[in-house]
Amino acid sequence: MSSPRVRWLLFTALLGFALLLLLQPGAPALIPPLPPQQTAVALETAEPALVTVYSEGIAGRPRDINPLLSDFNDADQDLTALIFSGLTTTEGDGSSKPALAESWEISPDGLNYTFYLRQGAKWHDGALFTSRDVSATISLLQATGFPAPPALSDFWKRVVISTPGDYTVTFTLNEPYAPFLSYTSLGILPARVVEQTPPTSWPSQAFASHPIGTGPFRVKQMDQANGTVVLEPFADFYGPKPKISRLELHFYPTEYAALAAYQSCNVLGVAHIPTDKLADARRMDSLQLFATTSSGFNAVYLNLRNPIFQQKEVRQALMLALDRQRIVDRALDGQGIVAHSPIPPNSWAYNRYVKKYAQDIDAAKQIMAQAGWKESD
Numbered sequence: 425m426s427s428p429r430v431r432w433l434l435f436t437a438l439l440g441f442a443l444l445l446l447l448q449p450g451a452p453a454l455i456p457p458l459p460p461q462q463t464a465v466a467l468e469t470a471e472p473a474l475v476t477v478y479s480e481g482i483a484g485r486p487r488d489i490n491p492l493l494s495d496f497n498d499a500d501q502d503l504t505a506l507i508f509s510g511l512t513t514t515e516g517d518g519s520s521k522p523a524l525a526e527s528w529e530i531s532p533d534g535l536n537y538t539f540y541l542r543q544g545a546k547w548h549d550g551a552l553f554t555s556r557d558v559s560a561t562i563s564l565l566q567a568t569g570f571p572a573p574p575a576l577s578d579f580w581k582r583v584v585i586s587t588p589g590d591y592t593v594t595f596t597l598n599e600p601y602a603p604f605l606s607y608t609s610l611g612i613l614p615a616r617v618v619e620q621t622p623p624t625s626w627p628s629q630a631f632a633s634h635p636i637g638t639g640p641f642r643v644k645q646m647d648q649a650n651g652t653v654v655l656e657p658f659a660d661f662y663g664p665k666p667k668i669s670r671l672e673l674h675f676y677p678t679e680y681a682a683l684a685a686y687q688s689c690n691v692l693g694v695a696h697i698p699t700d701k702l703a704d705a706r707r708m709d710s711l712q713l714f715a716t717t718s719s720g721f722n723a724v725y726l727n728l729r730n731p732i733f734q735q736k737e738v739r740q741a742l743m744l745a746l747d748r749q750r751i752v753d754r755a756l757d758g759q760g761i762v763a764h765s766p767i768p769p770n771s772w773a774y775n776r777y778v779k780k781y782a783q784d785i786d787a788a789k790q791i792m793a794q795a796g797w798k799e800s801d
Contacts, residue, residue: 476670478671479690479692481676481681482675482695483499483676486632486675489507490628490631504611506640507643509612510524511541512525517769523609527540534600538593546660555593564623565577576610583595606772612638639658640666654673655670674691679701682694682696697713721766723763723766726742741789749762
């Protein structure tokens with residue numbers, strides 16, 4: 425019986441096999457920082473200095489400043505994150521931290537989550553936040569006819585909410601669900617607005633033009649015609665006070681238009697640099713780049729119906745033969761990090777001790793040889 429043969433060129437050509445964690449709209453922490461020069465953004469220290477005004481250019485237009493309806497519009501997401509609060513907030517490592525809830529308890533069977541709410545938290549109009557607001561928000565998501573993203577509403581329809589007191593909320597699940605806490609970062613709406621607006625009447629233009637939240641900023645001015653929203657710090661915010669006295673968000677049709685506005689000194693910063701403009705941005709003395717990672721990843725999966733890929737050793741050798749960091753550097757201009765798991769490192773479920781595979785051509789050859797393959801030209 426003849427031994428299987430394969431050209432090693434095949435392995436180096438299969439670049440798509442790399443599992444790459446990509447920065448989606450943002451950029452990963454691989455952008456080399458520029459030397460300290462004039463910067464458009466104040467760096468936060470232990471006691472950040474107050475910035476009088478900060479203006480930023482953002483691609484897109486706000487459509488509905490409502491945390492229940494903002495999933496598919498980046499501009500709405502940017503605004504709702506500043507204006508609204510959830511029971512919890514998600515940290516950079518994916519863990520949940522207190523926000524409108526000061527603490528919580530999970531039953532031993534993982535079915536009941538009891539949240540103890542922050543007393544004294546206020547809405548932007550001065551009204552007190554209570555469990556009634558939480559109940560009204562979740563009930564709206566569960567209501568027939570409310571146009572929430574199906575994945576969001578379908579999830580909450582399987583959850584039962586009860587409010588034993590003004591500052592206690594209990595969620596009961598039909599089965600244990602480990603990521604549940606991450607869902608509680610959803611922004612809460614004021615009950616009095618929800619109760620006065622039928623589920624089928626959302627999106628509400630009245631609320632979208634005058635959103636009321638409990639977040640660190642509140643809307644001071646909204647100019648839909650010119651695509652500008654001005655925010656100011658909420659003096660009664662329950663958490664750390666913002667260090668910006670006036671935040672101006674200017675919305676442009678494209679990322680290129682937002683960058684052009686920065687270059688024309690119409691804004692002090694931009695939310696995102698287009699990948700093909702990153703090299704130009706690095707050469708701008710006045711611009712300092714900041715980076716973050718996203719939760720998305722791109723991968724190419726092998727067709728296991730192909731007999732070649734049915735061999736575990738072939739798949740292992742492919743992984744070891746590829747220089748995945750070079751793919752990130754060349755194909756993505758450094759805008760990604762090599763993944764060692766389908767779970768990104770900014771997820772609560774990430775295992776930092778997962779086994780990592782660096783490029784090792786000799787090990788790949790050895791695995792293939794042990795599997796009966798022979799190298800050929």
